Amino acid sequence: xxxxxxxxxxxxxxxxxxxxxxxxxxxxxxxxxxxxxxxxxxxxxxxxxxxxxxxxxxxxxxxxxxxxxxxxxxxxxxxxxxxxxxxxxxxxxxxxxxxxxxxxxxxxxxxxxxxxxxxxxxxxxxxxxxxxxxxxxxxxxxxxxxxxxxxxxxxxxxxxxxxxxxxxxxxxxxxxxxxxxxxxxxxxxxx
Numbered sequence: 001x002x003x004x005x006x007x008x009x010x011x012x013x014x015x016x017x018x019x020x021x022x023x024x025x026x027x028x029x030x031x032x033x034x035x036x037x038x039x040x041x042x043x044x045x046x047x048x049x050x051x052x053x054x055x056x057x058x059x060x061x062x063x064x065x066x067x068x069x070x071x072x073x074x075x076x077x078x079x080x081x082x083x084x085x086x087x088x089x090x091x092x093x094x095x096x097x098x099x100x101x102x103x104x105x106x107x108x109x110x111x112x113x114x115x116x117x118x119x120x121x122x123x124x125x126x127x128x129x130x131x132x133x134x135x136x137x138x139x140x141x142x143x144x145x146x147x148x149x150x151x152x153x154x155x156x157x158x159x160x161x162x163x164x165x166x167x168x169x170x171x172x173x174x175x176x177x178x179x180x181x182x183x184x185x186x187x188x189x190x191x
Contacts, residue, residue, distance in 0.1 A: 013081055017099060020072070020083075029083040037085065040112055044141045046187040047110045048087040051139070051179060055090060055106075058177040064092040064105060072100035073107070077126045084123060090175055092132075103132040105174055111140045124149070128158060134174035144185050146170050166191060 010032030011019075019034075020027060026037045040048075048069055055066035067090070072083045083100060090106035107127050109119040119138055127136050128149075136158075137148045146163040148170045163170050163181060170179040185191075 013083070016083065021099070026085055028085060029081070031080040031082070040110070041141060043188045043190065044110045044112055047139050047141060047184055048108075050184045050187060051088045051108050054179055054183060055088065055177060059090070059175065062176075064090050064175050065094060066090050067101065073104060074100045074102040075126050075130055077129045082126060092175075104130065105132055106135045106137070106172055107133060108137045108139070111138055135172045137170055137172075137179070139184060142190075144181050144190050146179075146181060146184070150174075
């Protein structure tokens with residue numbers, strides 16, 4: 001039996017960003033390590049699209065703007081640099097011409113079986129360290145269910161609320177928007 005040498009290749013953020021511009025698949029970045037993202041279901045895509053459309057309509061003419069799942073988020077936690085692709089985000093001071101943002105007010109993720117742990121634990125902890133963030137919302141792609149964390153400006157304490165069922169609404173007071181679950185889930189067949 002022979003041993004096989006295994007070497008992980010670390011890439012710089014600049015190398016990652018350059019490669020990502022021409023990549024067919026999207027990748028997330030964690031302090032030198034690049035991870036391919038898994039594909040999403042029809043429900044996942046429908047929920048993300050509905051959230052973006054609702055935010056776009058409600059923010060029209062206002063200074064904050066929604067960005068979809070093609071925009072990268074740059075975040076730091078414990079001096080570790082990361083790039084993620086949230087399903088949606090809202091920024092009030094966008095970085096013009098940039099392929100990433102780092103000052104979101106709202107971040108939205110849609111849970112999939114393969115991303116559940118990462119979205120609920122790893123990303124949540126990283127997102128909570130972003131000073132500008134006021135709302136982090138997770139929508140389940142299997143049932144009509146949302147979990148929303150919110151904090152007031154300048155506050156470090158996060159409050160969690162669970163919203164379930166078609167009549168529920170996720171409120172985002174920091175940007176003056178509401179996400180009715182009936183509309184978020186309307187193209188999914190979930191009730």
